[in-house]
Amino acid sequence: MQDHTSLAVRDSNLELALDVLPALAVILLAAAVIGRLAVMLGQPRVLGEIIAGILLGPTLFGWLAPELQADVFPAQARSVLYVLSTIGLTLYMFLVGAGLDHSRQESERKHHPAVLAASGFLPSLVLGGLVGLLMWDDVSRDDVNRWEFALFVGGALSLTALPMLARMLYERGLQNSRLGRLSLVAASIDDAAAWCFLATLTAVHTGSGAVGALPMIGYSILFTVVMLLGVPRLLRPLARHVGRQGTLSPGAMYVVVIIPIVCGYLTDLIGIYSVFGGFIAGLAMPRDPRFRQALHSRMMDTVSTLLLPIFFALSGLTTDLRSLSADTLLFGVAALLAGFAGKYFGSTLAMKTLRFSWREAFAVGGLMNARGMMIIVFINIGLAQGLITKPVFSVLVMVAVITSAAVLPLYRRALPKHLELNLGSEVPPPAPAPRPLTTTDTH
Incomplete structure (x- = not known):
């Protein structure tokens, strides 16, 4: 009897593998091909990977060949792919957090970055919130109150994708300008x-109101304080070792990978989603440039090439643009205009008040509209937490695609090549500079 049970389990596992592996191959092939086409068209690779995910979903593949799509992405395979995408997303947000340079300061006035950040964040938050308030009756879930929905929409539109922005500036030699x-x-x-904002909002929503969310918020604050104040001290010997070696040894890799996985598990237990745990774990990493360079060189390509396309594909399987209602389409257009205008004009005016030229101001206004995969992560969390419906998710995916596609054309129009070269030479780069984020830092 035990032999028969073991044989049945083995056959079930083999069947599951035969479901997952073809789906994974299709995802990676589509991401590679369409990502390459995006690069050929002068767009970030991540934009092509997001579009690949949409095309694999019901919008195109499911419309042209619904039975074949169901065979390629059966329900049991999607469960495994979801787990892989969650791990990949947690590790990616860990790398994003680790890549933030807290020591970087603008040379003339230390408050200038905060002025620019607030000028892009707040207008998008307010305008997006107004769209959410006005259209709550038409597009929101019944169990989400008007203010929760409005704040979520505003928060999603207030994001700027730091990795995508960093990659664009490094490619042009402007990172030190x-x-x-x-x-x-x-x-x-x-x-x-934006991530702190979303963590608080989801805590309030899942805690059945502000009072019910207090324990969750308290645990989240405690977790963050422990991670940011305690963990960096414990990791200093590891950072010194990696700095001397110039690379992460297998033993160091185990430590580095276990930390975001455990943190993701803990934040899931708290109730604020594993992505936040990965991000906080990244912020807790040592700030040594050699450590950060070794970390990205060992992990980023694997995470972004193998695991992130799974996340995009699953987002695409949730995105269905075939039967959106007129109200949902109107909401999408309004959200697109609000998000773009808030970032573009808010950032442009802020740059002008900081005494940059109009061309530089408009260039930064375009760059700050880079949302990349960050808004996709944001709205996936909102969908998982029951803050938005699938139709709202679908149109916000398109907002991410359109605003990201507009970044480089707007930037190039504001700063043609000859002006960009002069801008890049205004400040000599320090030596040696840390290696820029790799490959899918365009994410």
Whole structure:
């Protein structure tokens, strides 16, 4: 009897593997091909990978060949892919947190990055919130109150994708220019603020109101304080060792990978989603540039090439643009305009008040609209926590695609190549500079 049970379990596992592996192969192939096409068209690779995920979903693949799509992505395979995507997303947010340079300061005025960050974050939050307030009756879930929905929409539209912005500036040699340093620090402030905002909002929502959420918020604050004040001290010997070796040894890799996985588990227990645990774990990493370089060089390519496309594909399987209602489409257009205008004009006016030229100001306004995968992560959490419906999720995915696609054209229009070269030479780069984020830092 035991032999028969073992044989049945083995056959079940083999069947599951035969379901998952073809789905994974299709996902990676689509991400590679469409990501490459995006690069050929002058767009970030991540934009192509997001579009690949949408095309694999019901919008195209499910519409053209619904039976074949169901065979490629059966329900049991999606469960395994979901686990893989969650691990990948947690590790990616860990790398994003580890990549934030807290020591970077704008040379002339230390408050300038905060001014730029607030000027992009707050207008998008307010305008997006107004869209949510006005259209709550038409597109929101019944169990989400008007203010929760409005704040979620505003928070999603207030994001700037720091990794995508960093990659664009490094590719152009502008990371050490006055414009580049200011934009990077402002984007890091925006991202940190948005994740804290979302963590609080989900805690309030899942805690059945502000009072019910107090324990969850308290545990979240305690977890963050312990991680940011205690863990860096414990990791200093590891950072010194990695700095001497110039790479992460297998033993160091075990430590580095276990930390975000455990932190993701703990934040899931708290109730604020594993992504936040990964992000906080990244912030707790040693700030030694050699450690950060070794960390990214060992982990980023694997995480972004193998695991992140799974996340995009699953997001695409949730995105269905075929039968959106008129109200949902109107909401999508309003959210697109609110998010774009808040970031573009808010950041542009802030840059002008900081005495940059109009061209530089408009260039940064375009760059700060880079949302990349960050808004996709944000709205996936909102969908998982029951803050938005699938149709709202679908149109916000398209907002992410459209605003991200507009970044480089807007930037190039504001700063043609000859002006960009002069801008890049205004501040000599320090030596040696840390290696820029790799490959999918365009995420």
